[in-house]
Amino acid sequence: xxxVVQSPLSLVVHEGDxxxxxxxxxxxxxxxxxxxxxxxxxxxFLFMLTSSGIxxxxxxxxxxxxxKELFSILNITATQTGDSAIYLCAVDxxxxxxxxxxxxxxxxxxxxP
Amino acid sequence: xxxxxxxxxxxxxxxxxxVKIECRSLDFQATTMFWYxxxxxxxxxxxxxxxxxxKATYEQGVEKDKFLINHASLTLSTLTxxxxxxxxxxxxxxxxxxxxxxxxxxGDGTRLSIL
Numbered sequence: 001x002x003x004v005v006q007s008p009l010s011l012v013v014h015e016g017d018x019x020x021x022x023x024x025x026x027x028x029x030x031x032x033x034x035x036x037x038x039x040x041x042x043x044x045f046l047f048m049l050t051s052s053g054i055x056x057x058x059x060x061x062x063x064x065x066x067x068k069e070l071f072s073i074l075n076i077t078a079t080q081t082g083d084s085a086i087y088l089c090a091v092d093x094x095x096x097x098x099x100x101x102x103x104x105x106x107x108x109x110x111x112x113p
Numbered sequence: 114x115x116x117x118x119x120x121x122x123x124x125x126x127x128x129x130x131x132v133k134i135e136c137r138s139l140d141f142q143a144t145t146m147f148w149y150x151x152x153x154x155x156x157x158x159x160x161x162x163x164x165x166x167x168k169a170t171y172e173q174g175v176e177k178d179k180f181l182i183n184h185a186s187l188t189l190s191t192l193t194x195x196x197x198x199x200x201x202x203x204x205x206x207x208x209x210x211x212x213x214x215x216x217x218x219x220g221d222g223t224r225l226s227i228l
Contacts, residue, residue: 034216042119042206042219043157088156092216100147101217103156 002027006089006104014112017079021107023089024071031092033065033072034101038086046074046087079111116140117209119220126197127228133193134223136207142187143209147217148180151204163190197227 007022023033032050036043047056049065049072056063060079065072076083086108090101116139124132136146144165149157161171161182169182179201181193190209194201204224208217 032214032216036219042208042222045115045216045218048216100159100162105156 002091002093002102004089004091004102004104006087006107008107009105010108010110012110012112013079015080017111018075018077019079019109021074021076021087021089021109022071023073023104025089025091025102026070027091027093027102029094030067031094031099034090034092035063035072035074036088036090038088038106039084043088076109079109081111081113084109084111115211115215115218117207117218117220119207119223121223122221123224123226125226125228128198129196130227131193131195132197132225133191134205134207134225136190136192136209136220138188138209138211141209141211143190143211144187146184146190146207146209148182148190148192149206149208151206151222157206160192194225197225199227201225202227 004025032048034048035046037046047063052065052067060077063074086106088106089104092101118137118139120135146163148160150160151157159172160175161169163169163182163184165184165187171177184190204222206222208219210217
């Protein structure tokens with residue numbers, strides 16, 4: 001069965017800390033891995049990763065994929081209270097007409113001032 | 114680009130009412146849209162995949178007669194919760210993909226409360 005596992009499930013840090021969120025997966029027909037940030041509403045897109053070893057960066061956030069070890073990490077440097085959210089990892093499968101995302105349970109990040 | 118609009122954002126209604134939720138892709142055409150349901154402190158649960166001009170593909174356990182999906186154009190999909198009951202209360206979210214190799218972008222969600 002296809003699955004995506006995120007760790008840790010929750011994390012509390014102080015402003016300025018650096019955090020690393022993990023996402024491992026076991027799926028057939030991997031297409032891409034995506035990271036989303038969810039605050040009070042629906043998820044907002046952060047990164048899409050398809051190739052191993054190529055870091056994607058957006059401001060203080062960065063992410064990288066290891067297709068050999070089947071995991072990805074999301075790094076947030078110099079965290080701010082506005083980074084508090086649930087970070088979701090999802091894997092997109094090559095599944096023809098039944099293509100869909102397999103979601104992890106998310107990491108709940110709380111950044112305290 | 115890739116803005117998805119969902120309406121309404123909040124619905125409170127009596128049991129037995131049917132509720133329609135709209136999902137629009139504002140700046141792109143989406144041949145495929147997705148409908149999710151999310152319970153508190155849980156991850157997203159895919160309900161159905163909506164394809165323009167054809168019948169939606171429902172996930173196992175999702176009643177197609179209960180959750181009617183219509184994808185009438187390349188920019189609009191609707192989800193109708195028919196004869197809603199309190200157990201249908203949830204956060205419903207739609208998403209759309211700009212192209213085959215593009216990520217899904219989400220609407221802001223609809224919080225449905227059935228009294």
